[in-house]
Amino acid sequence: MNELLQLIANGLVTGSIIAIAAIGLSLVYGILKIVNFAHGEYLVFGAYMALVVNVTWGQSLVLGALFAMIMTALLGIALEFGLWRPIRRRGAGIVSLLIVSIGLALVLRNSILLWQGGAPRRYDVDVFQVYELGPIRLSLSQIVVIVVASVVIVGIGLLLARTTLGKAMRALSDSRDLASVSGIDTDRITAYTWIVGSALAGLGGVLQGLVQNAFEPNMGFRLLLLIFAAVILGGVGSAYGALVGGLVLGLMMEVSTWSALPAGGVDSVYKPVVAFVVLILVLIFRPQGIFGRARTV
Amino acid sequence: MSGLANVQFWAFVGVVAGIYTIFALGLQLQFGFTGLLNFGHVAFMAIGAYTMAILVVKVEWPLWLSALVAIAVSMLFGLIIGLPTVRLRADYLAITTIAFGEIIRFIAVNQQTLTGGPQGTINLTGAGRASSYNREWLDFQGWAQDQLEVILGDHATRDLTMLVLVWIVAVVLIVLLQFMVHSPWGRVLRSVREDEDATSALGKNVFSYKLQALAVGAAIGAIAGLFFAFQFSFFSPQDFDPLTTFFAYVIVLLGGTAKNWGVPVGALIFAFIFAGTRFLDFWPLSELTSADRAFLRLIVVGLILIGLMAFRPQGIFGKKEEMVLE
Numbered sequence: 001m002n003e004l005l006q007l008i009a010n011g012l013v014t015g016s017i018i019a020i021a022a023i024g025l026s027l028v029y030g031i032l033k034i035v036n037f038a039h040g041e042y043l044v045f046g047a048y049m050a051l052v053v054n055v056t057w058g059q060s061l062v063l064g065a066l067f068a069m070i071m072t073a074l075l076g077i078a079l080e081f082g083l084w085r086p087i088r089r090r091g092a093g094i095v096s097l098l099i100v101s102i103g104l105a106l107v108l109r110n111s112i113l114l115w116q117g118g119a120p121r122r123y124d125v126d127v128f129q130v131y132e133l134g135p136i137r138l139s140l141s142q143i144v145v146i147v148v149a150s151v152v153i154v155g156i157g158l159l160l161a162r163t164t165l166g167k168a169m170r171a172l173s174d175s176r177d178l179a180s181v182s183g184i185d186t187d188r189i190t191a192y193t194w195i196v197g198s199a200l201a202g203l204g205g206v207l208q209g210l211v212q213n214a215f216e217p218n219m220g221f222r223l224l225l226l227i228f229a230a231v232i233l234g235g236v237g238s239a240y241g242a243l244v245g246g247l248v249l250g251l252m253m254e255v256s257t258w259s260a261l262p263a264g265g266v267d268s269v270y271k272p273v274v275a276f277v278v279l280i281l282v283l284i285f286r287p288q289g290i291f292g293r294a295r296t297v
Numbered sequence: 298m299s300g301l302a303n304v305q306f307w308a309f310v311g312v313v314a315g316i317y318t319i320f321a322l323g324l325q326l327q328f329g330f331t332g333l334l335n336f337g338h339v340a341f342m343a344i345g346a347y348t349m350a351i352l353v354v355k356v357e358w359p360l361w362l363s364a365l366v367a368i369a370v371s372m373l374f375g376l377i378i379g380l381p382t383v384r385l386r387a388d389y390l391a392i393t394t395i396a397f398g399e400i401i402r403f404i405a406v407n408q409q410t411l412t413g414g415p416q417g418t419i420n421l422t423g424a425g426r427a428s429s430y431n432r433e434w435l436d437f438q439g440w441a442q443d444q445l446e447v448i449l450g451d452h453a454t455r456d457l458t459m460l461v462l463v464w465i466v467a468v469v470l471i472v473l474l475q476f477m478v479h480s481p482w483g484r485v486l487r488s489v490r491e492d493e494d495a496t497s498a499l500g501k502n503v504f505s506y507k508l509q510a511l512a513v514g515a516a517i518g519a520i521a522g523l524f525f526a527f528q529f530s531f532f533s534p535q536d537f538d539p540l541t542t543f544f545a546y547v548i549v550l551l552g553g554t555a556k557n558w559g560v561p562v563g564a565l566i567f568a569f570i571f572a573g574t575r576f577l578d579f580w581p582l583s584e585l586t587s588a589d590r591a592f593l594r595l596i597v598v599g600l601i602l603i604g605l606m607a608f609r610p611q612g613i614f615g616k617k618e619e620m621v622l623e
Contacts, residue, residue, distance in 0.1 A: 035388045087607050094388055095334060096606045099550070102543050103602030110592040110599070118588065221539075225399060228392050269407045276396040283389045284381045 002135035007254040013142045013211060015250020016149030021204035021223065022230040022242035023156060024076075024197020030173035030237020031193055033094045034084065037101040039201060039227060040220030041108035046072040046202025047209035047219065048112055054123050061125050065206045069199040076198025077191060079104070105221070112217045120214035127210065141210045148207060152200070153243055159196075160239050169193055173237040226253075226272065229279035235289025245289070249275055306572065308456035314568035315463030316524045318561045320541075321548040322470055323517030328546075329554040329619075330478055331510040332490030333383065334391040336542055337398030338518055340378075343405060343537035344371045345519025346526040347412055353430035354421045360433035368519045375515030376508060383507040395539055405534035417533025418526075431530045438462070438527075463524055467561065470517060474557050477513075486510055487555070487619075540595075547598055550605050553615025562613060570597055 025039045049071040050064030087100060127141035138146075160166035168189045171179040180186050208223065209215040230249045234241025256266040256274045266274055282289065320342060327333040348370045352363035382393045405412045413420035413428075421428040438458055445453035445461060477483050488496045489503050497503045526532055548567050552559025571594060585593065611617045 035391065083603070090607065092606065092610075096610055098334070098388060098391060099546060100603050100606045102546070103599040103606070106540075106543070106595050106599030106602070110595040114589055114592040114596070225392075225396055229396075232389075232392070267407070270403065273400050273403050276400050279396050280382070280393050283385060283393050287385065287389060 004255070004258055004260070005134075006136050007258055008251060009136045009138060009142075011251035011254035012247065013138075013145050013250070014253060015247040016145060016153065017204050017207050017211065017246075018223070018226050018230045018250055019243045019246025020149060020152055020200050020207070022227045022234070022246045023239050024193075024201050025227055026231040026234065026237060026242035027169060027173055027193050027197050027239055029231060031169070031176065031190060032084065032088070033097065034101060035094065035098045037098065037224065038105035038108055039101075040222075040224035041105050041112070042072055042076065042198055042201035042220070043205030043208060043223060044112055044215075044217050044220035045075055045108065046205035047215055048116055048121075048217075049202065050206040050209070051116075051121055051123065054125070055121070058124070061123050061206075061210070064123070065203060068202040068206050072202025072205070073195045073199040076194040076201075080191060080194045109217050109220065116217065118216055118218075120216045122214045123210060125210070141213075145207045145211050148203075152203065156196075156200070156239065156243070165189070165192055169196075170239070173239075222272075225279070226275050229275045229282075232279055232287075233282050233290055238289065241289055248290075249278065252278060305456060308454070308460050310565075310568045310572045311460045312456065312463055312528055313572060314561070314564040315460065315467050316521055316528065317544065317548055317568060318467045318564040319463070319470060319524060320518060320521035321545040321552075321560050321564060322467075322474060322557065323514035323521070324542075324545045325549050325554070325557060325560055326474060326478070326486075326517070327510050327514040329549055329556070330483065330490065331486045331507060332387070333507060333511060334387045335394045335511065335514070336391045336539070337378070337394035337396070337401075338514070338545055339537045339539060339541040340394075340398040340401040341371045341375065341515040341518030342522035342525065342541065343398075343401055343534075344374050344515075345522030346532055346537075347405060347418075347522075348519075349523055350418045350421060350430040350526060350532075351411065353433075354418070354428045360430070360437075363430075364523050367523065368516050371519030371522070372512045372516045375512040379508045379511040383511060384504065395542070398537075398539055398542065402534050402537050405537070412534070415534060417531060417536075419531050429530065431527065434527045459528060463528075466520065466524070470520070471557050471561070478555075478557065482506075482509075543602075544598070547602055547605075550610070550612050551601070553612030555616070555619040556612070556614045559612060559614040567598075570594065570601075 021039070021043055024042070025036055028034050028036055028039075046068040050061060050068040053059045053064035053067045054061045083100070083104065084097075087097065092100070127139060127144065129140045130137050131140070131143065160170060168179065168184050169192070171182065171184060172186060172189050172193070176186060179189075205220070208219060212219070226249065227246075230245035231242050232245070233249055234243070234245030253271040253274050257268045257271065258265045320338070323341065324335065324338050327335045327338070345367045348367035349360075349363045352358045352366060353360055356363075358366075378394065378397050382390055385393060406415050408414075409420070412418075418430065419427050421430075438455065441462060442453055442455065442458040445458055449457070478486065485496065485501050485506050488499075488501070489506050493503050496506075525536070544567065548560060548563035550563070551566055552561070552563030605612065611619070
């Protein structure tokens with residue numbers, strides 16, 4: 001039983017990072033029909049921005065995380081104006097946009113590699129203190145992730161549910177044309193979506209870099225398919241779905257290794273495979289996602 | 298190494314281009330002709346190479362039999378992954394197939410007793426005993442080199458022999474595929490790409506045609522995997538990461554979608570960019586370390602992808618009307 005509680009705690013840590021990163025991907029997928037394979041690189045970009053503040057400039061990681069969110073938001077908005085919007089104006093469809101995002105992923109990842117090299121880096125913080133909360137052992141970094149993620153998830157939930165901006169984003173994700181007819185400035189809301197989604201991706205990158213201790217620029221691509229799995233599990237375009245999808249996926253991956261399961265659970269090296277299989281099964285049997293409404297997809 | 302004048306350099310570019318031509322031909326059939334956005338194509342290359350190596354080393358089957366079985370196994374996997382997925386919308390198919398490719402790579406990394414694990418095929422019979430699947434191939438290549446010497450004399454080196462062998466297979470495949478896509482079968486594939494509903498209204502089983510395209514493409518991908526294995530005498534799971542599939546997309550999109558003869562052109566351009574940034578050493582390339590060049594190379598590849606999709610989505614030889622964009 002203690003093992004299960006520990007796995008659930010670990011699952012919440014993994015899941016909340018995926019959830020934070022998945023919101024931006026899902027909204028952009030829903031609103032702009034961009035299947036953004038470069039989203040993982042937005043996380044890496046954030047992680048390295050925080051590294052610059054924390055290690056190169058010797059400032060606190062909190063400051064680093066804020067800087068990372070601002071810079072990744074700027075990257076997101078710059079790419080919207082400099083790349084995505086011009087390409088959309090040329091009438092590119094979903095397949096073209098997908099291929100462009102792969103090109104963008106290669107450019108971003110390898111620019112970071114060129115800049116920072118491929119060696120693993122770590123933040124200059126001491127978070128290896130382990131706390132025992134009853135039967136569960138969590139490192140300080142894991143606790144930080146859970147606390148930050150809870151605040152962010154509640155905050156994003158409120159933003160989407162209560163604010164005009166949040167409602168406009170959801171309306172746009174539901175139907176761009178209807179939103180436009182209702183007088184929503186779609187270009188402006190699209191820009192805000194990129195800002196919010198990218199800032200969250202930047203934060204997700206910092207949290208992931210913190211929790212896995214050492215990271216390198218390939219971290220983003222390894223997370224990308226997990227983030228996609230969360231997005232699809234929650235239903236493409238649904239920000240709430242992405243949040244829940246991320247948490248459920250994190251829990252599933254960890255709990256699948258529980259030794260009380262038949263055959264002793266999944267070998268822990270295959271945790272990502274569990275996520276990929278979930279991803280494939282959801283797409284086959286319920287492509288609108290666990291929480292999405294049934295409609296033609 | 299003195300760059301452009303070096304014969305070894307050109308032979309290397311040529312062999313890499315040949316292997317990528319074969320690999321991308323499979324994708325051309327799936328994506329270019331049928332409109333299947335397969336992003337796990339590298340898995341078929343991996344399955345081909347690994348099946349062959351495992352059968353030769355562990356089961357001690359002859360090379361040629363193992364190679365044929367490897368192609369068949371890859372086709373079977375094409376059917377297995379295709380059965381539940383080819384009905385999916387393009388973007389969902391892309392995500393499922395890339396996940397499938399990653400599952401195959403994860404298995405190759407972690408099932409050490411089957412695949413040799415992260416160190417690759419050298420560990421096929423366990424650590425500490427270097428295994429090789431390549432002896433019979435090298436015998437054959439030696440025989441081929443002897444034949445080539447009759448024509449070329451001393452110029453017939455090992456690299457040149459490989460170059461000739463790879464390109465014979467590549468050209469045979471192109472000719473074969475040209476016949477296939479211009480047959481009634483190929484016309485159905487293209488009509489599936491253009492309009493699935495209209496195709497099924499004409500009584501064609503769209504699902505079955507998509508599966509056939511995926512399986513034939515998988516077989517061609519496996520052939521590329523075999524040549525990859527023969528050329529490098531050893532391989533490991535990291536040779537089959539999703540990047541390799543992206544390279545095939547660059548090649549198909551460069552040459553032009555739904556143009557089989559565009560594939561070798563795309564592959565040659567791609568291989569030149571790829572090998573060129575490795576071997577050429579004039580300024581400013583001379584300022585960079587080899588690791589930095591590798592990063593720069595991939596930045597260039599990424600920019601080509603973006604540029605093609607923005608300015609010439611149909612590629613060099615393609616027709617705009619034949620490009621699937623939706």
